[in-house]
Amino acid sequence: MSLLAVTDLSIDYAQLGGATRAVTSASFSMGTGSSIGLVGESGSGKTTLALSLLGLLPANGRVASGEIHYADESVSQYSETQWRRLRWTKAALVFQGGMNALNPVRRIVDQIVEPMLVHGTETTKQAATQRAIELLARVGIPASRARDFPHEYSGGMRQRAGIAMALACKPQLLIADEPATAIDVVVQAQIIRLLAELRESLGLALLIITHDLGVVAQLCDDVIVMYASEIVESASVRGIFHNPKHPYTKQLLESVPRFSGLRGVGAGISGQPPSLTNPPTGCRFHPRCPSVFSPCATEHPPASRLAEKHVVACHLYGHD
Amino acid sequence: MTTASRISSRIGQTVLTLFIVVTFNFWLFRLLPGNFTQLLSRAGALDPAAVASLKQSFGLDKSPVEQYVLYIKNLVTFNWGTSYVSHQPVFQMVFQALVNTIVLITVAYILTVIIGVALGVFAGRRAGRLADSVTVTTSLALWSVPTFWLGLVLVFIFSVWFVGLPVSGMTTYAATYSTPFDQVVDIGLHLILPTITLVISSIAQYTLIMRNSLVTVLDEDYVTTARAKGLSSRRVLWRHAVPNALLPTFTLTWLNIGIFLSTTLQVEVVFSWPGLGSLIFQSVNQRDYPVLEVSFLTIAVVVIAANLLNDLLYPLLDPRIARR
Numbered sequence: 001m002s003l004l005a006v007t008d009l010s011i012d013y014a015q016l017g018g019a020t021r022a023v024t025s026a027s028f029s030m031g032t033g034s035s036i037g038l039v040g041e042s043g044s045g046k047t048t049l050a051l052s053l054l055g056l057l058p059a060n061g062r063v064a065s066g067e068i069h070y071a072d073e074s075v076s077q078y079s080e081t082q083w084r085r086l087r088w089t090k091a092a093l094v095f096q097g098g099m100n101a102l103n104p105v106r107r108i109v110d111q112i113v114e115p116m117l118v119h120g121t122e123t124t125k126q127a128a129t130q131r132a133i134e135l136l137a138r139v140g141i142p143a144s145r146a147r148d149f150p151h152e153y154s155g156g157m158r159q160r161a162g163i164a165m166a167l168a169c170k171p172q173l174l175i176a177d178e179p180a181t182a183i184d185v186v187v188q189a190q191i192i193r194l195l196a197e198l199r200e201s202l203g204l205a206l207l208i209i210t211h212d213l214g215v216v217a218q219l220c221d222d223v224i225v226m227y228a229s230e231i232v233e234s235a236s237v238r239g240i241f242h243n244p245k246h247p248y249t250k251q252l253l254e255s256v257p258r259f260s261g262l263r264g265v266g267a268g269i270s271g272q273p274p275s276l277t278n279p280p281t282g283c284r285f286h287p288r289c290p291s292v293f294s295p296c297a298t299e300h301p302p303a304s305r306l307a308e309k310h311v312v313a314c315h316l317y318g319h320d
Numbered sequence: 321m322t323t324a325s326r327i328s329s330r331i332g333q334t335v336l337t338l339f340i341v342v343t344f345n346f347w348l349f350r351l352l353p354g355n356f357t358q359l360l361s362r363a364g365a366l367d368p369a370a371v372a373s374l375k376q377s378f379g380l381d382k383s384p385v386e387q388y389v390l391y392i393k394n395l396v397t398f399n400w401g402t403s404y405v406s407h408q409p410v411f412q413m414v415f416q417a418l419v420n421t422i423v424l425i426t427v428a429y430i431l432t433v434i435i436g437v438a439l440g441v442f443a444g445r446r447a448g449r450l451a452d453s454v455t456v457t458t459s460l461a462l463w464s465v466p467t468f469w470l471g472l473v474l475v476f477i478f479s480v481w482f483v484g485l486p487v488s489g490m491t492t493y494a495a496t497y498s499t500p501f502d503q504v505v506d507i508g509l510h511l512i513l514p515t516i517t518l519v520i521s522s523i524a525q526y527t528l529i530m531r532n533s534l535v536t537v538l539d540e541d542y543v544t545t546a547r548a549k550g551l552s553s554r555r556v557l558w559r560h561a562v563p564n565a566l567l568p569t570f571t572l573t574w575l576n577i578g579i580f581l582s583t584t585l586q587v588e589v590v591f592s593w594p595g596l597g598s599l600i601f602q603s604v605n606q607r608d609y610p611v612l613e614v615s616f617l618t619i620a621v622v623v624i625a626a627n628l629l630n631d632l633l634y635p636l637l638d639p640r641i642a643r644r
Contacts, residue, residue, distance in 0.1 A: 051544075054548055056544060056547055056548055080553075083550075084550045084551070084552065085550065086550070087547075087548055087549060087550035088548065088549045088550045089550065092548070092549075093544075093545065093548045095541050095544070095545060096541075100540055100541035100542055101541045101542055101544075101545045102542055102545070103542040103545075103546070103560050103563075103564070104542070104564065104638075104639070104640060105563050105564055105567075105637070105638060105639060105640075106559075106560075106563075114549065114551070114559075115549040115550060115551070118549070118550060118551055118552075118555070119550060149639040149640065151639070151640045162545075165545075165549075
């Protein structure tokens with residue numbers, strides 16, 4: 001039984017003149033203690049997908065079709081009260097950079113204590129404060145800094161505090177949206193090490209949303225690549241890095257700058273990510289694809305399974 | 321910078337500002353063409369000896385710099401002169417008027433801010449919906465109504481159609497009270513119409529600022545964090561969004577005291593409230609310069625004090641300012 005299962009999930013944003021589909025038929029599942037990296041460019045739908053897992057879509061967003069299951073419970077008919085009980089206890093969010101994820105006018109410790117008292121995972125303020133201080137210590141923040149306000153912390157400390165806060169109600173799944181963006185590389189490495197260590201010791205499952213393939217390589221077992229609201233390839237980290245199949249994935253990997261001794265920048269991908277309001281026909285990547293051929297512009301590529309964990313949606317594969 | 325040194329430097333700035341205002345106040349009148357004795361001698365055939373003695377009695381024979389020093393000395397020693405008209409000490413007149421104005425402005429301003437902010441929260445959390453548009457449009461429409469006109473309409477309505485609420489003054493004329501409580505009730509009744517006028521005509525700014533500020537804050541990551549934590553929407557709103565959205569409104573509240581005061585002065589005239597507004601109105605009509613000078617100075621002091629209070633109180637709301 002999986003911890004989280006997403007089946008054929010589509011999400012629409014209502015807009016003037018019709019809906020925009022931000023996530024199209026996404027399916028994946030996560031077991032206890034597993035770690036998946038959700039990779040794609042800005043606007044590919046990865047953050048929307050993450051928010052939908054906690055029922056946090058903006059007012060104009062809605063799940064158009066598909067299912068989300070936690071353990072074996074479907075959340076599709078959840079009321080706001082049921083969502084509220086699920087949030088932070090089953091899955092918690094760690095936001096980008098931590099900068100604005102913490103309320104600027106409330107003390108760090110109070111912000112960590114709050115969900116424990118609301119969900120009743122601790123019954124007294126003293127016990128909750130005690131646990132908050134332990135959690136902060138666990139992420140490397142001394143008790144003397146617990147009563148600080150967010151602006152008194154460095155970027156890295158805020159990110160750590162965000163992680164400590166996410167652990168407050170002992171969730172089994174941590175959804176981290178760009179956990180290592182907007183902080184310097186040394187701190188970034190520390191945050192990644194911290195997440196890996198927490199995953200190990202607490203048996204946490206991690207869903208890492210990022211455009212940084214380096215983060216994925218260090219933290220994840222499996223990778224899902226999204227392009228223009230669709231999952232184009234999913235595989236193990238090994239599969240993606242050593243044997244990428246989809247032309248988009250290949251180009252994404254080539255965009256990463258390497259320290260090869262030669263100066264130069266990554267190849268990059270020509271063109272712009274497509275508009276989701278009016279996506280290209282056929283394969284959505286075809287206008288930017290170097291391997292484009294006859295069916296690409298007209299037929300939507302089916303997903304083909306190349307290996308046990310390796311699935312790709314591209315016309316280059318699966319036409320035996 | 322420590323809290324103590326921050327406060328003391330801020331108070332130092334305030335004293336400096338006050339000094340500049342006082343100096344400006346003095347030279348402004350001295351730079352105007354003509355003088356008081358000319359005005360008197362034009363009226364009749366005043367001989368030069370009489371003019372000279374008049375000048376001496378008002379200290380006008382001294383050099384401007386000596387006059388300035390004397391002016392400052394008199395100000396500091398509360399020797400503020402007497403009214404040309406009533407011959408009462410100016411200090412006493414202005415002080416009594418100021419107390420009456422403070423009664424009205426305190427009640428009206430607290431209500432304006434509370435109701436304004438409440439409507440702003442009401443509209444902000446319903447942004448884009450009908451209730452939001454109605455609130456914003458209505459408060460803007462009421463803001464566009466001239467205050468004195470609104471006051472006059474209320475006076476008309478309550479003296480012609482619904483007689484019962486007092487429409488003028490601060491107490492019932494020649495009333496005797498059996499208990500102090502009765503007096504408070506009487507003043508309270510007289511407060512109702514001027515307060516309503518002030519609240520209606522000033523509420524829009526607070527509603528709009530609070531609404532817009534809340535709409536911005538509701539989009540912040542920490543509000544999403546609060547929702548993601550599984551808090552109730554009421555708790556997200558009041559514990560996380562509103563305290564942040566209040567910050568700009570709080571500053572506006574203090575900075576706007578000057579503007580609100582000037583509106584209050586108008587309303588006082590309409591409702592014959594015996595405050596600074598009525599006193600200034602009366603003194604302008606009678607060219608009672610000593611009273612005017614002190615009244616203007618008082619208003620300047622009130623505005624400067626409000627700014628000082630804002631700077632001293634703001635850190636209590638926003639920790640980011642507190643420890644800088």
